[in-house]
Amino acid sequence: EVQLVQSGAEVKKPGESLKISCKGSGYSFSSYWIAWVRQMPGKGLEWMGIIFASDSDTRYSPSFQGLVTISADKSISTAYLHWSSLKASDTAMYYCARLTTTSFDLWGRGTLVTVSS
Amino acid sequence: QSVLTQPPSVSGAPGQRVTISCTGSSSNIGAGYVVHWYQQLPGTAPKLLIYGNTNRPSGVPDRFSGSKSGTSASLAITGLQAEDEADYYCQSYDSSLSGYVFGTGTKVTVL
Numbered sequence: 001e002v003q004l005v006q007s008g009a010e011v012k013k014p015g016e017s018l019k020i021s022c023k024g025s026g027y028s029f030s031s032y033w034i035a036w037v038r039q040m041p042g043k044g045l046e047w048m049g050i051i052f053a054s055d056s057d058t059r060y061s062p063s064f065q066g067l068v069t070i071s072a073d074k075s076i077s078t079a080y081l082h083w084s085s086l087k088a089s090d091t092a093m094y095y096c097a098r099l100t101t102t103s104f105d106l107w108g109r110g111t112l113v114t115v116s117s
Numbered sequence: 118q119s120v121l122t123q124p125p126s127v128s129g130a131p132g133q134r135v136t137i138s139c140t141g142s143s144s145n146i147g148a149g150y151v152v153h154w155y156q157q158l159p160g161t162a163p164k165l166l167i168y169g170n171t172n173r174p175s176g177v178p179d180r181f182s183g184s185k186s187g188t189s190a191s192l193a194i195t196g197l198q199a200e201d202e203a204d205y206y207c208q209s210y211d212s213s214l215s216g217y218v219f220g221t222g223t224k225v226t227v228l
Binding site: 049101 | 150155174208214217218221222
């Protein structure tokens with residue numbers, strides 16, 4: 001089955017670091033870009049950035065540049081989203097999605113990140 | 118702040134036709150970049166509904182259709198059904214931002 005499987009929900013304190021993951025299966029993971037999309041509680045979708053797992057070429061939305069780091073390990077077909085110091089405002093659902101041409105045709109179920117003291 | 122504007126909500130009775138607009142600018146839709154649409158059912162991940170302005174992925178009912186003109190695009194749902202109650206997002210590419218952009222989202226309510 002072609003799918004993206006995301007890591008489980010996280011509860012963190014402000015200032016802590018976090019890395020969440022997105023593992024692809026059923027297709028050639030290295031042949032596609034993987035995007036990260038944020039959805040804050042009750043809000044819309046925001047594109048954060050994308051990575052091409054084959055060579056780790058990464059592009060960031062200007063809104064997220066410097067705030068998060070996107071990486072990938074093609075040997076295990078996994079992409080990551082990393083924060084070095086979380087803020088309460090990072091509380092959101094984070095989705096990974098596969099980019100096909102210019103649309104996102106395959107989505108993970110999402111990872112809920114809650115940041116609270 | 119999204120560069121693609123959608124109405125916050127639309128509603129219709131079962132069987133009716135509703136349309137959702139997606140208004141962009143000369144750096145995204147107006148520049149010729151294609152528009153895609155996603156459906157997000159409550160509590161679930163988004164799902165690709167329309168790609169390349171007008172195309173439906175396998176399994177998407179033909180009640181859903183997309184169009185594009187100038188700096189705008191539209192999603193139409195004909196024969197509205199209760200199961201269509203969801204949030205809908207348009208998406209394109211923006212050359213000024215050098216990245217992908219989503220619309221503000223529209224909640225469809227079936228009366």
